[in-house]
Structure formats: structure tokens, C-alpha cells
Amino acid sequence: MNAALRLADLEASVGDRRILKGIHLELPFGEMHAVMGPNGSGKSTLCHVLSGRTGYQVSGAAELDGVGLLTKAVHERARMGLVQCFQYPVEIPGVRLGEFVDEAAAEAGIENSEQVIAAAAEQFDMTRFLDRSVNDDLSGGEKKRSEIFQISVLAPKVALLDEVDSGLDIDAVRDVAEAVEKMRGPEVGVLMITHYSRILRYVQPDRVHVMIDGQIVESGGPELAEELEKGGYAALRKRLGLNEPEETSAPQKRDPFSELPFGS
Amino acid sequence: MSALTLATVAELDASVPDREAAFDVFSKLPLPGPADETWRYVEHEISLEGLSLPAQGQAMDPDPILAGLDPGQHAVIVDGRTASIEGSGYLQQGLKLADLIASDVDKFAAAHRAFVSDGVQIRIPPGKHTASPILVELQSVSPNAISFPHVTIELEENSEAEVIVAHRAVNGIGSYSVPQVEVVLAQSARLRLLELQEVGEGSSVIVQLRARLGRDATLRLGEVGLGGDLARLDLAVHLEGQGSAAEIVGLFFGHRQQTLDYRMVLRHEGPKSSSNVLLKGAVEDSARSIFSGLVRIEKNANGTSAFETNRNLVLSPDAKANSIPNLEILCDDVICGHGSSVGPLEEDHLYYLQSRGISPARAERLLVRGFFKAVLDKLPVGGMEDALAEIVERRFVRAQESAA
Numbered sequence: 001m002n003a004a005l006r007l008a009d010l011e012a013s014v015g016d017r018r019i020l021k022g023i024h025l026e027l028p029f030g031e032m033h034a035v036m037g038p039n040g041s042g043k044s045t046l047c048h049v050l051s052g053r054t055g056y057q058v059s060g061a062a063e064l065d066g067v068g069l070l071t072k073a074v075h076e077r078a079r080m081g082l083v084q085c086f087q088y089p090v091e092i093p094g095v096r097l098g099e100f101v102d103e104a105a106a107e108a109g110i111e112n113s114e115q116v117i118a119a120a121a122e123q124f125d126m127t128r129f130l131d132r133s134v135n136d137d138l139s140g141g142e143k144k145r146s147e148i149f150q151i152s153v154l155a156p157k158v159a160l161l162d163e164v165d166s167g168l169d170i171d172a173v174r175d176v177a178e179a180v181e182k183m184r185g186p187e188v189g190v191l192m193i194t195h196y197s198r199i200l201r202y203v204q205p206d207r208v209h210v211m212i213d214g215q216i217v218e219s220g221g222p223e224l225a226e227e228l229e230k231g232g233y234a235a236l237r238k239r240l241g242l243n244e245p246e247e248t249s250a251p252q253k254r255d256p257f258s259e260l261p262f263g264s
Numbered sequence: 265m266s267a268l269t270l271a272t273v274a275e276l277d278a279s280v281p282d283r284e285a286a287f288d289v290f291s292k293l294p295l296p297g298p299a300d301e302t303w304r305y306v307e308h309e310i311s312l313e314g315l316s317l318p319a320q321g322q323a324m325d326p327d328p329i330l331a332g333l334d335p336g337q338h339a340v341i342v343d344g345r346t347a348s349i350e351g352s353g354y355l356q357q358g359l360k361l362a363d364l365i366a367s368d369v370d371k372f373a374a375a376h377r378a379f380v381s382d383g384v385q386i387r388i389p390p391g392k393h394t395a396s397p398i399l400v401e402l403q404s405v406s407p408n409a410i411s412f413p414h415v416t417i418e419l420e421e422n423s424e425a426e427v428i429v430a431h432r433a434v435n436g437i438g439s440y441s442v443p444q445v446e447v448v449l450a451q452s453a454r455l456r457l458l459e460l461q462e463v464g465e466g467s468s469v470i471v472q473l474r475a476r477l478g479r480d481a482t483l484r485l486g487e488v489g490l491g492g493d494l495a496r497l498d499l500a501v502h503l504e505g506q507g508s509a510a511e512i513v514g515l516f517f518g519h520r521q522q523t524l525d526y527r528m529v530l531r532h533e534g535p536k537s538s539s540n541v542l543l544k545g546a547v548e549d550s551a552r553s554i555f556s557g558l559v560r561i562e563k564n565a566n567g568t569s570a571f572e573t574n575r576n577l578v579l580s581p582d583a584k585a586n587s588i589p590n591l592e593i594l595c596d597d598v599i600c601g602h603g604s605s606v607g608p609l610e611e612d613h614l615y616y617l618q619s620r621g622i623s624p625a626r627a628e629r630l631l632v633r634g635f636f637k638a639v640l641d642k643l644p645v646g647g648m649e650d651a652l653a654e655i656v657e658r659r660f661v662r663a664q665e666s667a668a
Contacts, residue, residue: 051619078621086619090612094634103630104620133634134616150620 002066004029004189005050005082005158010060012042012049019045021214022060027158032180032190034200034225037211038233043193044087046211047162051084052077065157079107081157085147085164091135097146098130101153108154117153124149124179141172148179159183161192165199177202197229210236217242266317268410273378280359286367286377293371302370305554305586308494308523310468315440317379318343318409324432327401329460329655332647333428336396342403344411345382354425355398360385360416362446364474369498372442372470376412380444383414388423388453397426397645402443404433404467410440417446419453419481426456426645431471433491435464445473449481451505456484456644463491465520470496479505479534484644487514487543488652489524490659496525503530503537503565514543515639517656518551518583519663528557530572532565541572544639546632546656547583548663555585559600560592569599576606577635579663625664632660 005027012020019042027033037043049058052074062069064080072080092100098117105113121127126149135143144164151159164180165173180203183190192205200208200222208224209216212233217240218224228236237244266272273287295310296303320343337351346357359382367377384400402413419425433439441463449455463469469492475483489495501510510530518524524547530539539559547553555574576585589602609631617627636656640649 053615073624074615074618075621075623075627078619083621084619086616090610090616092613092616092631092634094637095617095630100617100620100622100630103622103626107621107623107626154620 001029002063003027004065005191006061006063008061010049010058010062012045012056012058014056019214020049023216025209025216027189027191029157029189030186031206032184032192032203033207033209034192034194034205035209035211036194036197036225036228039195041211042214043195043211044162047084047160047193050082050160075107078154082160083151083154083156083158084160085144085151085162087163087166089135089143089147091133093133093136095134096131097126097134100134101150104150105153110153110155113153120149120152123182124152139172140167141169141175144168144172144176145179148176148183152183155187157188159188159190161190163194164192165194165196173199174202197225200225212237212242268312268316268375268379272317276379276381277359280361280377280380282367283378286374289368290371290374290378293374296370300370302498302527304556305552306494306496306523306525307552310494312410312440314408315410316408317381318406318411320345320347321405323347324403324405324434327430327432327462329462329648329651330399330428330430332651333399334396335399335428336394338399338401339384340401340403341382341384341413343406343409344413346384349384353394353398354388354392355384355386355400357382357384359383359414361414362416362418362448364446364448364476365444365472369472373472376414376442376444376472380412380414383416385416385418386425386427387418388420388425390420391422393424394426397428399428399430401430401432402441404437404439404441404463406439407437408439409437410442413441413443415443415445417455417457418448419450419455421450422452424454428458428460428645430460431463431469433463433467433469436466437464439467441467441469443469443471445471447473447475447483449475449477449483451479452481453478454482458486458643458645459488459497460648461487461489461491461495461497463495465491466493468492468494470494471498473497473499475501475510477501477503477505477508477510480507481505482508483510485510485512486643486645487512487516487526488643489514489516489526489545490655492522492524494523494525496527498527500529500531501539503532503534503539506534506536508534508537510539512539512541512543513639513642513644515636516545516553517548517659518545518553519548519659520551521549522551524551524553526553526555530559530570532559532561532568532570535565536567537565538569539571542639542642543573544575544636545585546577546579546635546660547585548579548659550580550582552583553585555604556588556590557602558590558592559602561595561598561600563594565595566597568595571600572602574604575635577632578606578608579660580667628664629657629660633657
């Protein structure tokens with residue numbers, strides 16, 4: 001059986017700068033994996049490269065259910081079954097969420113799409129947003145719920161969650177985590193990309209991969225996330241005998257909530 | 265057919281004052297062009313050569329955009345003369361100049377005063393409301409004709425009305441229409457006015473619209489610009505009365521070699537007056553658009569608020585949109601703002617839609633539809649949104665397909 005997603009020696013660069021330096025990863029159907037890494041490790045690039053954003057030179061292989069992704073256009077990848085949950089979903093004034101999801105469901109060949117949409121909207125408490133513009137005037141948590149609602153309608157083979165908990169307060173993180181848990185199923189592989197282990201207190205991934213400097217340096221079970229939570233990336237580097245990070249020109253992101261003293 | 269001469273002026277309704285003086289101004293003024301401040305960016309070549317006042321032609325077929333409308337009164341003015349008025353109410357045939365438009369504004373204003381032939385007047389008595397909308401069609405049907413219809417709308421104290429003025433011309437006749445619309449709102453009067461400009465290809469329309477608002481009067485004006493080779497709206501709203509309010513929403517979609525030219529002046533004189541302008545447009549092919557909006561707040565207009573927004577989608581490399589918002593504030597206690605943008609569809613928006621499996625072409629259509637939705641939803645006269653959305657979408661799809 002094919003994996004939901006298989007990456008082999010995936011490399012990506014922008015100009016002379018190599019960002020992904022040979023990623024290997026296998027995400028079987030029915031599993032949820034987390035890719036964790038510090039700022040500048042290439043996590044966002046991985047998302048962009050998989051979903052088809054332009055501007056990268058890419059080599060290696062990325063297969064979705066055995067079919068190569070990298071030569072396909074953005075919308076073709078989505079129709080093959082790769083759907084992304086955006087870190088910062090854009091607001092699109094004038095385009096109603098309902099009409100947008102209708103069109104997307106039609107393109108994805110979803111049967112009984114009207115009922116499917118209604119049921120998913122109910123499940124993720126999005127019904128009242130269907131008549132409103134996409135993401136317009138939504139709180140951070142509502143936007144993420146809307147993303148997960150859309151993914152659940154489109155029933156992808158791979159759900160790619162990019163920093164699904166960023167910018168959320170603690171209650172919203174719990175809500176979103178709950179929604180992510182509902183996405184699990186035997187027909188889907190979930191790949192969660194995250195800087196912080198915070199969301200991993202509420203969702204339990206089957207595997208955790210740690211990405212540093214464009215490579216996956218360690219993979220393990222949920223206990224790997226706990227190790228990171230305790231010692232941070234510095235302790236892990238030390239254990240693995242990795243050098244201190246190179247200077248990076250990537251913009252530094254801060255998540256104010258990560259610095260709060262949560263008990264685990 | 266009568267040429268634009270003094271002899272023609274002498275044959276027209278003599279009750280219009282100062283026709284000959286206006287003719288004099290008309291013959292002395294040069295044709296306007298991009299060198300004139302109020303015609304800046306209009307590169308479309310204007311020529312009145314060979315145009316004449318026509319004998320009245322046959323009225324056009326009913327307008328599909330207006331099919332959903334059930335007007336209480338319906339006047340059809342063909343080639344500058346009233347052809348029919350259906351229904352009874354407050355609209356009457358005849359010229360009534362409210363004198364809000366000086367005849368030396370430009371060559372077209374002078375020509376209008378010199379050659380104005382007929383029109384309609386709407387006068388709503390104090391406290392009265394029109395139960396259904398009043399529709400005025402200004403049609404050009406004769407080849408190489410120029411016509412000067414006049415519409416005067418007066419609302420007396422605390423009255424209310426809904427009026428649609430539709431500018432139409434048969435395709436390919438090369439006509440000019442130079443209508444004037446004058447609006448006078450007395451205290452607490454409320455007018456919803458929709459200007460629907462769908463002049464056929466090859467013709468031009470130059471509209472001068474003036475409105476004067478008394479105390480607590482409200483004007484809600486909708487502008488829809490679709491047709492014409494050169495289509496110009498020269499609009500001035502004088503917010504004279506305390507608490508008067510003007511809300512202007514408009515949309516346009518220019519294609520082929522069209523020039524769509526919007527000039528708006530909002531003059532706030534009354535304290536606590538308010539205005540809000542939202543104009544959204546798109547240009548395709550090698551179309552041009554111009555928005556020039558001046559909000560002027562006079563010295564004593566304390567407590568005034570004024571906002572103007574102009575958003576333009578430029579959908580092809582040869583199309584061009586110009587946007588010039590302006591504020592002149594002579595008073596301290598005001599809230600004002602303006603915003604303008606000119607550019608293509610947003611990459612991030614396209615990417616987002618495509619990432620859900622929507623093709624690039626469909627994604628563009630969704631975004632164009634969405635762009636205009638905010639305006640269509642706010643038009644002061646309902647019932648045309650779907651027809652207009654469809655026209656805009658068809659136009660966009662045609663351009664998309666011809667580019668592919």
C-alpha cells in the first residue's frame with residue numbers, strides 16, 4: 001500500500017540559498033505526524049514546496065498516494081488530495097465561504113456535497129459563517145476552524161497543517177486541537193508542522209520528526225515532543241552532537257504564548 | 265437633422281434663458297482634453313465633427329437589466345425628445361432648469377444650455393413618498409446624432425423617491441449624448457437615485473449631474489458604468505444643509521478601448537453633514553478609467569464626516585486606471601478619510617482559492633465577482649444585482665478567453 005505522503009531526498013532552494021537539504025519522510029494513511037523545528041529550519045518552505053507555491057527550485061521526490069506532486073499546479077495538487085491549513089488564512093472580501101466551498105467541493109468531485117458541507121459546518125460550528133466572506137472579520141481561532149472545516153469537506157488524502165496553533169489563545173488552541181483530532185481517519189494522513197509543542201499537549205501525533213537546518217535530524221514517538229518541551233532545541237542539538245545554528249536571514253517569529261509558564 | 269449652429273438655436277424652445285449666450289461660449293471654447301485639469305488623463309479623441317441634432321428615431325427594445333423592475337412611471341426620451349410616458353405620478357414631460365450647472369463649465373455644458381430640447385421633471389410634494397420607482401430612459405438611436413436631454417428632480421420637504429436614470433444607445437451609431445441631471449432636495453427629503461450607463465459601443469455619453477441638499481436631506485446615489493466609447497460622469501454634490509448626507513456607491517467595468525471617466529466633487533457646507541463615496545471598477549483589454557474625487561469641507565462645516573474610497577482592478581497589461589482622491593479641509597472639527605488602490609487581482613487570494621482545487625481561471629472569476637459584490641449589495645435601488653453581476657462576469661470571461 002502507498003503511503004499518504006512520501007518524501008525522498010526533497011531539496012529546495014531560493015537563488016543560491018539551500019533551504020531544504022534532502023528531506024525523507026513517510027506518512028502512512030491513518031497516521032498523524034508532526035514536523036517540529038526552530039525558526040529558519042525550513043518548515044514553512046516544506047509547506048510551500050508541497051502545496052506548490054512558486055519561487056523555489058525543487059528537486060527530489062514527493063508522492064501523494066504514489067503519484068508525483070512536484071510537477072503539478074497548485075489546484076491540481078489539491079484535486080489529487082493535498083489540502084493545506086494555512087498559518088495565516090487570507091481574508092477575501094466579497095467571496096462567500098459557502099459559495100467558495102461549494103465550488104471547491106464540486107472540483108473535488110465530492111458527492112452529496114450540499115449535505116457534506118452542512119454536516120461539516122455543523123460539526124465545526126461554521127454554519128453562521130457560510131454566508132459571510134471568506135475569513136472576513138474572523139478571530140484567529142475562527143479562521144483556523146474555518147480552515148479545518150474546509151479540509152474536512154474536501155476529504156483530502158493528506159492534510160497539511162501549517163502552524164495550526166499560531167496566534168491563538170489557550171482556549172482557541174484547545175478548540176483547534178479538538179478539531180484536528182476529528183480529522184483523523186483511515187483514509188487520511190495528517191502532517192502537522194509546528195514550532196511549538198504547545199498544541200501537542202492536546203493532540204497526540206503518532207510520530208514526531210525534528211527538522212533542523214533543512215534536514216530531519218531525528219524521528220520518534222510522542223516522547224520526542226516532550227523532550228523538546230523540556231530542553232528545547234538546544235538540548236536536542238547537544239544530544240545529537242549538532243552544531244549551533246548558522247546565521248539565518250529568515251524573519252524571527254515570536255509566539256507570546258509560548259513564553260507563558262504553562263504546566264504540562 | 266439640424267447642425268450645431270446659431271440658426272438651430274433660434275428654432276428651439278425660447279423659454280430657455282441665455283441660449284444664445286451659451287452658444288457663444290460653446291463656439292469659443294475649445295474641445296476639452298487631457299491638458300484641462302478637469303479632463304486630465306482623458307486621451308480619448310473627442311470630435312463633434314458631423315454631429316447634428318437628430319429627428320427622433322424609434323425607441324429601443326426593453327432593457328434586460330431593467331426587466332426585474334416594476335416602475336410606477338416610465339419615461340422614454342429618444343434622441344433628446346420625450347417619446348412616451350407610461351403610468352401617472354409626479355413625473356411630467358418638459359424642461360425645467362434648476363440652474364445648478366453653469367454653462368461655462370466646459371464646451372459640453374455650454375452646448376447643453378444652447379441646444380437642450382426636451383426633458384422630464386419630477387417633483388415630489390412635501391411629505392409624499394413614491395410607492396414604486398420612477399424610471400427615466402435616455403436613449404440615443406440615430407446615427408451621428410448629438411442630443412441634450414434634461415432631467416430635473418425636486419423633492420420637497422420630507423418627501424421620498426426612488427429614481428432610475430438609464431443611459432442607452434444603439435450599438436455602432438457613433439452618437440453623443442450630453443444629458444444634465446439636476447437634483448434639489450429640500451429639508452429631510454430622501455432620494456435614492458441610480459444611474460445606469462450602458463450606452464452601446466461606438467457612442468459616447470457625457471453626463472453632468474448636480475445635486476443640492478438641504479437640511480437633513482439624504483441622497484443615496486448609485487452609479488453603474490458599463491458602456492460607451494467615452495463615458496464621463498461629472499458629478500457635484502453640494503451638501504448645503506446641516507446634517508445633510510450623501511452616500512455614493514458605484515461600479516464600472518471597462519473593456520475594449522473604452523474610457524470611463526468619473527469626476528466627483530463633494531462640497532460640504534452644512535455642519536454635521538456627511539458623505540461616503542465607494543467606487544470600484546475594473547479595466548480590461550486597453551480600457552482606461554479615471555477617478556478624480558474632491559471632497560471639500562468649507563469653513564463652517566463643523567462635525568462633518570467624509571470618506572472616499574476608489575478601488576481599481578487592472579486586468580490586462582494594456583489597461584490603465586487612474587485614481588486621484590483629494591481632500592480640501594478648511595475646518596478643524598471633521599473626520600475624513602480616503603483610500604485608493606490600483607492593481608491586479610491579489611496573488612495571495614488567487615493562491616488561497618487554488619489551494620482548494622479551484623482552477624486559476626475559476627479563481628479569478630470568483631475574485632472579480634467578489635470584488636464587485638460589496639458595491640452591488642449597496643446599490644440604492646434593488647433588483648438589478650444579479651443581471652449586473654452577470655454582465656460583469658460575462659465581460660471578464662470573454663476577456664479571459666481571448667487572452668488564453
